[in-house]
Amino acid sequence: MSDPRLTPLAASLPAKVPFVGPEAQERTRGRRFAARLGANESVFGPSPRAVQAMADAARDTWMYGDPESHDLRHALAAHHRIRPANVMVGPGIDGLLGLTVRLYCGPGTPVVSSAGAYPTFDYHVAGFGAAMHKVPYREDAEDPEALIATAAEVGARLIYIANPDNPMGTWHDAATVSRMIDAVPDGALLLLDEAYVEFAPEGMAPPIDPDDPRVLRFRTFSKAYGLAGARVGYVIGAAEQITAYDKVRDHFGMSRVSQAGALAALADAEWLAHVQAEVAATRERIAAIGRACGLTPLPSATNFVTLDCGADGAFARAVLAALTERDVFVRKPFAPPEDRCIRISCGTPADLDLLERALPEALAAAREGAAAT
């Protein structure tokens, strides 16, 4: 029996993580992964200037971090040519999405997302008892028109879309996203998750109109800036929506070291360009490795490539299991029909050498398994 002191909502929630971490898998397996290609982390690492800034800040970490993240917030405002009042820094997009759901959703509040989209958003929606309405992907991309239509139909408070998309890597152009913003129904708020925006083609993201109250845009230092372990994200929006985070956030919750790292990373445009070039080249190599095995790489505007394994979800799961056995950590989409794919993060040349050896073996093993059943 559940603890009777829990709220009815808390009692109803499962105690589980949206993703199992690679370290947990390693402990279960009793063996380390040789290639860590499952979490869309940046193997190219953070800027050396960010590493140095974090090392320097370590000595000062007896002090709480600035609860206003003043320097980082002002640097972000300058970077995006907006006002500091249009930016809130928080503990990663994950943390900011949680606060956003808390601000706008109570039990039963309708919310719209795509079936198979980012599960941590679903986790927060469930965590506050809101009612999720799912829209299918269309040709391996999220479907802006269907998301808007469903939002209008159910009276959604929040609409979630990632552009570029995770886990498929596909994207919509600026005109499409602008049309989507213009079509947000009254009473709804569009959450535009742009975690991978730095890897996308120039001009994919519509210009930032910071005073538009219909959309909140989420960005992160976890991907292109290589600071996933530092937990620094930010949200751009109209001042009134940004101020609302001060109602519920953990004001002293931003690590001092992480703030220093993000500030230095943002200033190092050269390193960002280096990572972008590495990612672009690595995507080509992953696609080639896939093609050489007869798989179809999806186009990607992210730091990963999703490979269509050409059969059903069970087959792709078998491929993934066989890669795991070969010490390659990857993940895959959860929902059919996108679950026929596996998702491979950009790795080092050594990581991809291993992938190149392991993938044909894994496919063979999966085919043998399929033939045997």
Added chain:
Amino acid sequence: MSDPRLTPLAASLPAKVPFVGPEAQERTRGRRFAARLGANESVFGPSPRAVQAMADAARDTWMYGDPESHDLRHALAAHHRIRPANVMVGPGIDGLLGLTVRLYCGPGTPVVSSAGAYPTFDYHVAGFGAAMHKVPYREDAEDPEALIATAAEVGARLIYIANPDNPMGTWHDAATVSRMIDAVPDGALLLLDEAYVEFAPEGMAPPIDPDDPRVLRFRTFSKAYGLAGARVGYVIGAAEQITAYDKVRDHFGMSRVSQAGALAALADAEWLAHVQAEVAATRERIAAIGRACGLTPLPSATNFVTLDCGADGAFARAVLAALTERDVFVRKPFAPPEDRCIRISCGTPADLDLLERALPEALAAAREGAAAT
């Protein structure tokens, strides 16, 4: 008008920080503080081994931190001779208190704390719409019997007490706390905030009975371990209560660098002993500085000393303002009659030299101000 998309609860909440950070005060003043004695941070710093571990981990921060905080959780379990299932690591006691209120309280749920106790707990209680019932301090200490009596009277779900107490520095002995735990009414849960426990007399904390479902004990690396800016706290409790955090926490929210720092800090018992000795000596010096000015130092089991300014809250506020003008950052209790005091964190010898010069001037300025009105 408030954003109509906010939940009614969110719309009703003020957008404000429970404490203004010293950096924000510095920006308002246009001048840095010369002595940072207001946030009970550890000027003695973290263990050099923790600093090194954080600097080393900075390079690896392209990877998400382990969402299970496995190594740290297991080290804490060994340290306290309990099972890992009895410990949850989280982003500071602040973050863990927020999750705890979320798990156990909805709109109107009765909660009991002391008038003038830790305001961040109040912030979370208000943030989830719960109903706070306040009990006065008794002789400058929290009043366990009154807290329990009020909890029984109002049917409280949560009862909060800090031992040692912040902002007064006073404490209760193990027998008193054990009696309090035994008296927790059915349906209630005691939140025992032991942020300052490492500074308290040996034997002040009752032995940990990790399977007791009536109490959750909160500890932190922010105080004695000198890692306030790293955001690492933990809660000890029965396995069922600990598992409940997995329903709502931000699983990937723990900084990789911070986990590494806390793990190294926990292993350095020698540094902890050094800090404890420094704090004990510094408390004596703060008390002596206060006495030399005619103020009464309260006994302290923490890393700060609360000085009774001998008059009312307005006078103590004037003293605090005059210290601020003299570049000394301190804070003070909010609620009468405890607000007649100021609270001074242990500082470096240079910090206390400045305090020794500034305090008599600040008292004189406050007395002049009082005489003039």
